[in-house]
Amino acid sequence: MSLAAAQGFLSPTGVEIAFLLVGIATLGAAVVTVTTKQLVHAALWLVVALGGLAVEYLLLTAEFVAWVQVLIYVGSVVVLLLFGLMLTKAPIGRSPDADSGNRPAALVVALAAAAALVWVVVDAFRTAWIDLDGPAQGSTKVSGTILFRHWVLPFEALSVLLLAALVGAIVLSRKDRTTDREGQR
Amino acid sequence: MNDVLDVAFRLVVVFAVFLVLPLVIGQTEHKVMAHMQGRLGPMYAGGFHGWAQLVADGVKFAQKEDVVPANADRRIFQLAPAVALLPYLLVLVAIPIGPSEGAVGEIVDAGIFFVLAVMGVGVLGSLMAGWASANKFSLLGGLRTAAQLLAYELPMLLAAASVAMAAGTVSLPGIVNAFEWWWLPWQIVGALVFFVAGLAELQRPPFDMPVADSEIIFGAYTEYTGLRFALFLLAEYAGIVVLCGLTTVLFLGGWHGPFGAEGLGWVWTLLKTAVLAFIVIWLRVSYPRLREDQLQKLAWTTLVPLALAQIALTGIVKVVNS
Amino acid sequence: MAPIPGSGLAKGLAVTLRTMTKKSHTAQYPDVQPELPPRTRGVIGLFEENCTVCMLCARECPDWCIYIDSHKETIPAATPGGRERSRNVLDRFAIDFALCMYCGICIEVCPFDALFWSPEFEYAETDIHDLTHERDKLREWMWTVPEPPALDPGAEEPKEIAAARKAAEKVAAAQAAAAAEAAEPAGQAPQATDSTPAAQTDTAVAEQAQREQAQPPQAQRPAEGGTE
Numbered sequence: 109m110s111l112a113a114a115q116g117f118l119s120p121t122g123v124e125i126a127f128l129l130v131g132i133a134t135l136g137a138a139v140v141t142v143t144t145k146q147l148v149h150a151a152l153w154l155v156v157a158l159g160g161l162a163v164e165y166l167l168l169t170a171e172f173v174a175w176v177q178v179l180i181y182v183g184s185v186v187v188l189l190l191f192g193l194m195l196t197k198a199p200i201g202r203s204p205d206a207d208s209g210n211r212p213a214a215l216v217v218a219l220a221a222a223a224a225l226v227w228v229v230v231d232a233f234r235t236a237w238i239d240l241d242g243p244a245q246g247s248t249k250v251s252g253t254i255l256f257r258h259w260v261l262p263f264e265a266l267s268v269l270l271l272a273a274l275v276g277a278i279v280l281s282r283k284d285r286t287t288d289r290e291g292q293r
Numbered sequence: 294m295n296d297v298l299d300v301a302f303r304l305v306v307v308f309a310v311f312l313v314l315p316l317v318i319g320q321t322e323h324k325v326m327a328h329m330q331g332r333l334g335p336m337y338a339g340g341f342h343g344w345a346q347l348v349a350d351g352v353k354f355a356q357k358e359d360v361v362p363a364n365a366d367r368r369i370f371q372l373a374p375a376v377a378l379l380p381y382l383l384v385l386v387a388i389p390i391g392p393s394e395g396a397v398g399e400i401v402d403a404g405i406f407f408v409l410a411v412m413g414v415g416v417l418g419s420l421m422a423g424w425a426s427a428n429k430f431s432l433l434g435g436l437r438t439a440a441q442l443l444a445y446e447l448p449m450l451l452a453a454a455s456v457a458m459a460a461g462t463v464s465l466p467g468i469v470n471a472f473e474w475w476w477l478p479w480q481i482v483g484a485l486v487f488f489v490a491g492l493a494e495l496q497r498p499p500f501d502m503p504v505a506d507s508e509i510i511f512g513a514y515t516e517y518t519g520l521r522f523a524l525f526l527l528a529e530y531a532g533i534v535v536l537c538g539l540t541t542v543l544f545l546g547g548w549h550g551p552f553g554a555e556g557l558g559w560v561w562t563l564l565k566t567a568v569l570a571f572i573v574i575w576l577r578v579s580y581p582r583l584r585e586d587q588l589q590k591l592a593w594t595t596l597v598p599l600a601l602a603q604i605a606l607t608g609i610v611k612v613v614n615s
Numbered sequence: 616m617a618p619i620p621g622s623g624l625a626k627g628l629a630v631t632l633r634t635m636t637k638k639s640h641t642a643q644y645p646d647v648q649p650e651l652p653p654r655t656r657g658v659i660g661l662f663e664e665n666c667t668v669c670m671l672c673a674r675e676c677p678d679w680c681i682y683i684d685s686h687k688e689t690i691p692a693a694t695p696g697g698r699e700r701s702r703n704v705l706d707r708f709a710i711d712f713a714l715c716m717y718c719g720i721c722i723e724v725c726p727f728d729a730l731f732w733s734p735e736f737e738y739a740e741t742d743i744h745d746l747t748h749e750r751d752k753l754r755e756w757m758w759t760v761p762e763p764p765a766l767d768p769g770a771e772e773p774k775e776i777a778a779a780r781k782a783a784e785k786v787a788a789a790q791a792a793a794a795a796e797a798a799e800p801a802g803q804a805p806q807a808t809d810s811t812p813a814a815q816t817d818t819a820v821a822e823q824a825q826r827e828q829a830q831p832p833q834a835q836r837p838a839e840g841g842t843e
Contacts, residue, residue, distance in 0.1 A: 146366075148366070148369070148424050148425075149366075149369070152369065152421065155417065171401070171402050171403050172402070172403045172406065172463075175403050175406035175407045175410045176406060176410070178410035178411065178413070178414065179406060179409055179410035179413060179450075182410070182413065182414050182417070183409075183410055183412075183413025183414060183416075183446065184413065184443065184446060186417065187413075187416060187417070187420065187439050187442055187443060188439075188443060190417075190420045190424070190435075190439060191420075191436065191439035191440065191443065193424075194420075194423070194424060194432055194435055194436050194439070195436070200364060200365070200366045200424075200425070200427050247402055247403075248402060248403045248406075248462075248463050248464075325635065327639070328634070328635045328639055329631040329632070329634050329635045330631075330634065331634055331637070331639050331640045331641075332639050332640070332641050333639050333641040333643070336643070575628060575631060575632070576628075578631045579627040579628050579630070579631045580624070580627060
């Protein structure tokens with residue numbers, strides 16, 4: 109934080125330039141993800157966007173978060189997404205019915221969410237600078253310490269949320285089966 | 294300038310290993326599989342016991358026409374082999390083979406996570422290939438790949454987490470440094486789970502349902518020819534190298550051995566990796582393919598509980614010990 | 616007794632490992648010629664001299680793959696005033712191995728031992744017409760026919776040898792009798808001169824029988840046919 113004075117916006121370092129470029133690429137990929145008419149391409153552009161985010165984390169020295177991002181999102185969530193898409197017989201080429209009439213509403217929600225996030229982040233950090241040369245502030249050890257010392261409660265709350273989702277999934281799948289059986293009778 | 298040279302040199306070495314070791318394993322597979330079936334295997338290419346068979350195969354693949362089906366999604370179809378192959382190259386960079394600084398391509402702080410994350414990306418290549426081929430067999434292969442990956446990623450991660458807990462670090466050299474001989478019996482269940490789940494993720498027999506030739510020709514790779522097909526095959530063998538190297542580093546103590554730990558550490562690593570690669574081949578020859586439901590059952594009802602039990606055991610020993 | 620869980624898996628691994636340590640079964644054919652058993656049905660050889668153009672083989676062939684052409688020749692009478700004889704002369708003898716199904720019936724039915732199995736099998740061609748082997752080629756196969764396998768120990772003698780031996784023994788006995796008679800008081804010259812021609816022919820027969828015993832008839836020894 110003390111370095112804030114020494115930094116300026118007019119003399120960007122290499123890392124800052126890279127950060128900015130990757131950010132632009134990520135944003136572009138994200139926009140293509142929601143605008144492309146080809147379903148599977150959207151999923152693959154999502155991979156690019158998520159990968160770009162991971163690179164941003166890396167540039168911010170948050171190595172652990174970066175790899176977890178790749179592991180969970182690229183490695184599992186997108187695979188699940190593609191799995192689902194393949195089950196739906198996604199066509200090669202454009203699917204004209206990929207659009208719904210909710211486009212303006214979605215745009216409003218997206219812009220509102222983006223504005224809220226940007227405002228929160230800017231408000232929280234303002235002119236805080238990360239010291240890239242010192243000990244990494246996003247290393248596994250630091251992340252672990254912060255997570256399990258300062259943020260234990262939110263962490264546990266999140267796990268309760270996941271548990272709820274799990275129970276919900278089980279309930280849903282069980283319900284289906286009983287109705288199936290009744291239908292057979 | 295020296296740093297640049299150093300990095301370049303390391304990358305070249307890693308790249309050479311990446312090109313050579315899969316070929317060595319492929320050749321070993323040819324010969325071991327042949328002899329396990331009472332055959333001789335390749336005998337002509339290169340003169341001495343067909344040692345150059347895979348080189349010849351490579352030349353053949355390079356000469357073949359690169360066909361893209363008319364209805365395929367061209368760009369994704371062409372991109373898929375690279376997506377399948379490159380992650381393994383990246384993973385190889387982070388695997389340490391000796392105790393010294395110079396024996397690893399690049400020290401990654403969150404090594405385990407890096408390795409597992411990037412390996413997971415490799416499967417995207419198969420999915421892309423399966424979808425973009427415009428072929429029902431490819432699509433089925435892609436679906437099976439995805440289902441298999443989703444099932445086996447979890448036990449693999451849990452088993453790796455157990456070792457990370459035991460060592461108190463997620464860095465690969467750190468884990469090997471912390472290794473003691475009694476970790477072997479302590480983590481044996483985790484090792485088995487990791488190895489089996491890794492095999493399943495590589496789609497190696499007996500977990501080769503996604504490329505089951507008797508049902509769906511060659512799964513996601515059905516429409517590929519020439520060099521791109523060769524890249525997929527190379528990815529499979531590079532995957533074996535990576536999986537065996539990782540199992541060695543995580544569970545078998547890497548460069549630790551009964552003697553000669555300092556100078557000959559890398560020999561131990563390579564030796565253990567080679568033995569594991571032999572086991573991979575051995576399993577392929579010995580066992581029939583698992584059905585899809587058997588695959589899922591093995592993952593969810595056997596491997597996941599075993600991995601969880603291993604984590605519990607690791608935690609108990611860790612708490613009691615400290 | 617319930618099997619130990621996983622014992623089947625271990626057994627499978629053991630089987631493959633054991634196989635790996637054993638010698639492999641691969642026949643390295645172009646490099647190493649196979650060791651074929653006797654009576655291998657590779658190709659059919661023709662021993663022309665024994666062929667009388669009786670056409671049995673061509674008729675019995677289920678595939679009709681044997682082609683025979685011949686003409687008749689008349690041989691002038693051997694003795695003055697005798698009858699002229701006609702003889703079949705072989706013009707063409709060909710086997711189409713593209714049709715042949717290697718049943719061996721032609722060889723079985725040949726009454727004069729003119730056809731033989733040879734174990735040679737490397738006669739693939741790039742043109743199917745070349746698989747019709749004409750008589751010169753069939754003769755060449757003849758030189759590759761192996762010796763007939765030896766008789767089983769304790770087996771009955773071949774008929775022709777047995778007959779020859781019987782004749783020889785009879786002659787030898789007659790000779791011995793003659794010699795005994797000759798040793799008796801002389802002065803029975805006319806009797807002795809009478810018996811001489813008979814004794815001479817007898818010795819000739821005996822000698823031939825001995826030759827045959829050492830060396831079976833030529834039909835059985837096709838390898839010697841080349842000297843003709």
